[in-house]
Amino acid sequence: MQGLMMDYPLTLRTVLDRANRLFPRRKLSTKIGASMHRYTYADFYDRVSKLANALARLGVQPGDRVATLAWNSYRHLELYFGIPCMGAVCHTLNLRLPPDQLIYIINHAEDKAICVDQSLLPLLEKISDHLKTVETIIVMADAPLQTTLTNAISYEELITGEQADFAWPELDERSAAAMCYTSGTTGNPKGVVYSHRSSYLHAVGACMTDSLGLSQNDIVMPVVPMFHVMAWGIPYAATFLGSEQVFPGPHLQPRDLADLIQNERVSLTAGVPTLWLGLFGLLEQERFDMSSLRVMIVGGSAAPRSMIENYQKKLGLRICHAWGMTETSPLGTVGNLKREVLEMPEDQQYAVRAKQGIPAPGIEVRAVDENGAEVAWDGKTMGELQVRGPWVASSYYNDPRSSASFVDGWFRTGDVVSFDEDGYMQIVDRTKDLVKSGGEWISTVELESVIMGHPGVLEAAVIAVPHAKWQERPLALVVARDKVAPPTKEAIYDHLAPHFAKWQLPDEILFVEAIPKTSVGKFDKKVVREQYKDYTLPE
């Protein structure tokens, strides 16, 4: 027997429409140089409609990929809606990728057009000869177009004469809405294709009280780039609710962020830990009014417990830890606190807050051992994390590597985790980052987290280096906060001692100038491992 309910497709059109109908006067603000560009959801809707008309006039067909190469801005948000709601696929390009990977991605996705910020145009000019499918480059600029590319046109000129209304097509909810490539540790990036259904359900998921908890009265600033897993889906969620949004553009220095939070009265923001580590440094030295901020969402890497504690105790600011991947849209787990946790002593509460949270409602998780058996939720036993749910990928785009990652209806994340009795997940490590020492595993993530809790340490990365006797042993690389007077090695070992067994401690601690980072701001352990692959540990 079938239900007798409307066959109402879950698409981004509903999201777009609601902001325009119910919140037409709410503001969207973008930092452009020293000033702010501001307009309303009504203005936004008009321009999204014009964009859709313009793309149709350019010959963009349903399912065609239209790429974006842009910072977080109102124009990028227009592309987030205009492209998928007119039936095409919004493919976000990571502007920090090396040229060869950009070329691979654009050709692999067969992008028909690329919408690019004027400031990023040089990236495209360099590689344009290698792009096989791109017909048009659409340049988003506040000044007249300047380029060597012959197929470039101005975004503003493109949309200016169009109708501020569009006959939005009735889309199949399973049709593609957006696309994002994830950089593998080896080989070429892999493409994830989000559907309207998954994007809609993910947005709703983010708006649940027990998930990210976005609300109509929030002023939301996604600092996580819009080219990185759809800025964690936050722009879609915020638009659905009519929340005001603040876009920092390319201005991501601690002072930029502090100014924006203070002046725009931001209540919710989101980004990787390195951002908030940097911001904390500034906030310790200088007074900003952060009173509007009710939550800072952190993900992408494990946030050191010390950072979470410092923000809470010294600044009264709440950091909420979440976990996800490009393949999970990305919302997987969120660190909201159960009443049972809130009743624990403070120290235990922070231990839970440093974990990555419990599964977001709608997401199923399991951790399995090498034989594929689910491991116990005892807070200790480790297993590989597998996930399934309505916003989890089922395969990579045209990629034979899919069969290794998507098995029996589950996505194999490659993350090693443990779950405690309350269901809080702790990322122990990436499978490939774990130190395999004499048959035992050592978590580099846990070592890093504790080392970064030392007041003299700014950043730390731990890697496995080959060892004759133990197979692998941990090596710690440390960036001192004060390079003139760094902490001693002994001080760091003393700091580690209460938290680890002796055999888990790094064999060596090296002070370095900086730790290489990936295109999305995580420690780039692939590069670090390469640098130290011939390093010989002390006896």
Place this chain on the structure above:
Amino acid sequence: MQGLMMDYPLTLRTVLDRANRLFPRRKLSTKIGASMHRYTYADFYDRVSKLANALARLGVQPGDRVATLAWNSYRHLELYFGIPCMGAVCHTLNLRLPPDQLIYIINHAEDKAICVDQSLLPLLEKISDHLKTVETIIVMADAPLQTTLTNAISYEELITGEQADFAWPELDERSAAAMCYTSGTTGNPKGVVYSHRSSYLHAVGACMTDSLGLSQNDIVMPVVPMFHVMAWGIPYAATFLGSEQVFPGPHLQPRDLADLIQNERVSLTAGVPTLWLGLFGLLEQERFDMSSLRVMIVGGSAAPRSMIENYQKKLGLRICHAWGMTETSPLGTVGNLKREVLEMPEDQQYAVRAKQGIPAPGIEVRAVDENGAEVAWDGKTMGELQVRGPWVASSYYNDPRSSASFVDGWFRTGDVVSFDEDGYMQIVDRTKDLVKSGGEWISTVELESVIMGHPGVLEAAVIAVPHAKWQERPLALVVARDKVAPPTKEAIYDHLAPHFAKWQLPDEILFVEAIPKTSVGKFDKKVVREQYKDYTLPE
């Protein structure tokens, strides 16, 4: 181009599974006589599994209808999950319906079994000879089974020997999960069939911050009956989040509710306005600790502004107005306050809070005039409300009346409403309740709301009575709070005068002992109109 996301079906199994996995120790509490029955989600899951096994053993097939005739209790919650998750359809029967309507509904739905509270068994015994499809009566009791029915078995005996685990089938998300009949004003009740998809999406909708805002740390008490539009979907939402739940059983007197809120530390409750009017009377006279209560959701009828103000100002309790119907699962609009409203003077805020709210995220609304054209959102112009969305019905079950209500992908609600500029909806009246006076419309709902704001008035209902000159004119029936010393007619007219034009005032005000109510606690205007159909208004 299709998205490459998992084809993960949206079903109630995900909801059930999450409570068991993540919140096994959270409590479910039911008032039984003078004591409380308590168990955990882990216990609940075991019994739901046993129930599923037992139903399968009884021969219940996918799609079979299994009815419930029960008060709000843990066993009713077991049926809410056990029946649909094993593939059958949970058909809730309204225990307040007259026997002929119960017979019609059970036969029309072709229920195969009925699960009934011991206390309600006499209702079934009376009509059992007329039931054509029912094979088994399953009696839920805390004492040995006592009945004249030969096909009755005990619920507890039925499940007791079963396995506490079940191989849940992979269900199509569009398959039927539940069924609820809505009593029409004329003719037989009409059946609405909820799918797993709609029930899941509705539960998620209720958990959005900007909707009902349920959270894992809430202690939720649905007072709205579980036989009435799935208790507004609250049991599904609360289970999804692992919120603790409190079920009042048949104990719905003001003192019962006040005791439960106080003793169980209820944080969120929901019910019709008459319930909260009654509770307020008690709370004014006697002190209860209501400090745990963060929101009382009211729906089903328009809540008088005075009630909302009284709760807030005298008791510091927040009432949140919502609107919905059986056909909308029921979540349609919710009265959360936009920042723009929170910045208004207090008096205007209350005016907004007395409206029914803005569309829940995911629900589309429009108000249309007699020509089908959408009316302006100006806070004045009235139109018939039409709705669409993923949890709105597309037709009634085997009912030729469907074609009148479901047209062009929209559900015609029969409610006359206006929308203000901010999108807040005000129910003006049911189409059929409006007073059509000399070509103008008079809202009976607005008159009732203001009359009930007079401190001497407990309840008020306004109906249209025939009038020679004006076609129809309003007649007000009033129940005085103090029947020994009721307010004067003149006092009520004086109270109405500032809010209405003279021609909108009732032609007569009659004091009555009580106002008849429907099976779900609304004023039964059909009955009132019948009583006064020959009433002659004063000249």
